[in-house]
Amino acid sequence: xxxxxxxxxxxxxxxxxxxxxxxxxxxxxxxxxxxxxxxxxxxxxxxxxxxxxxxxxxxxxxxxxxxxxxxxxxxxxxxxxxxxxxxxxxxxxxxxxxxxxxxxxxxxxxxxxxxxxxxxxxxxxxxxxxxxxxxxxxxxxxxxxxxxxxxxxxxxxxxxxxxxxxxxxxxxxxxxxxxxxxxxxxxxxxxxxxxxxxxx
Ligand SMILES: CC(C)(COP(=O)(O)OP(=O)(O)OC[C@H]1O[C@@H](n2cnc3c(N)ncnc32)[C@H](O)[C@@H]1OP(=O)(O)O)[C@@H](O)C(=O)NCCC(=O)NCCS
Numbered sequence: 596x597x598x599x600x601x602x603x604x605x606x607x608x609x610x611x612x613x614x615x616x617x618x619x620x621x622x623x624x625x626x627x628x629x630x631x632x633x634x635x636x637x638x639x640x641x642x643x644x645x646x647x648x649x650x651x652x653x654x655x656x657x658x659x660x661x662x663x664x665x666x667x668x669x670x671x672x673x674x675x676x677x678x679x680x681x682x683x684x685x686x687x688x689x690x691x692x693x694x695x696x697x698x699x700x701x702x703x704x705x706x707x708x709x710x711x712x713x714x715x716x717x718x719x720x721x722x723x724x725x726x727x728x729x730x731x732x733x734x735x736x737x738x739x740x741x742x743x744x745x746x747x748x749x750x751x752x753x754x755x756x757x758x759x760x761x762x763x764x765x766x767x768x769x770x771x772x773x774x775x776x777x778x779x780x781x782x783x784x785x786x787x788x789x790x791x792x793x794x795x
Pocket of ligand 1: 712730731747748749769770772773785786787788794795
């Protein structure tokens, strides 16, 4: 995900600086761009940061660790499109990464440190809590509530809820790639298939 986050920065004419855990990781990642070590990160507090890590629990742990010391910003690809007042709603958050081709319609609330990967769609009146990851090509219909830390897999579809009762994907639940969710999903469970069934 770091490379994708870097691509968003370039699209915005920003020069990204990446962070490696240690020297070994710095060598392994093979970035030709500036890579600093984690131990030096507090020398860079003037820069805005995002956490370009797809795994929700790791992103949450890093956000917690640096919440007082680093300035987290949002990173929104210029090709993302937004319905009425939706861009402003996202700009009120922090640490949100929106990759190329994502579409938000309107009336959607978004928590901090969420990732919306390439070509995802989030429809009207959804509630997306913090630390959610919507993987590439996933399609979240209207009136869906994605609870904190849940993962919607690549190409998955979450069918719509209603104004009276949103379709709920529970806290830290995982929806497999290509799944079609037609019922609420329990917290901390894994769902896959069409229609999606609990597998773990
Ligand atoms: C659903 C998922 C989380 C399950 O991973 P896992 O816990 O390691 O599960 P396993 O690979 O052990 O598979 C368990 C069973 O589910 C099935 N299964 C796994 N993923 C599936 C999927 N996406 N759709 C349908 N069935 C799936 C496996 O065939 C296996 O079935 P079996 O027990 O009959 O052999 C994972 O396969 C997945 O789809 N992750 C999302 C990937 C993604 O979106 N990546 C985007 C990166 S940005």
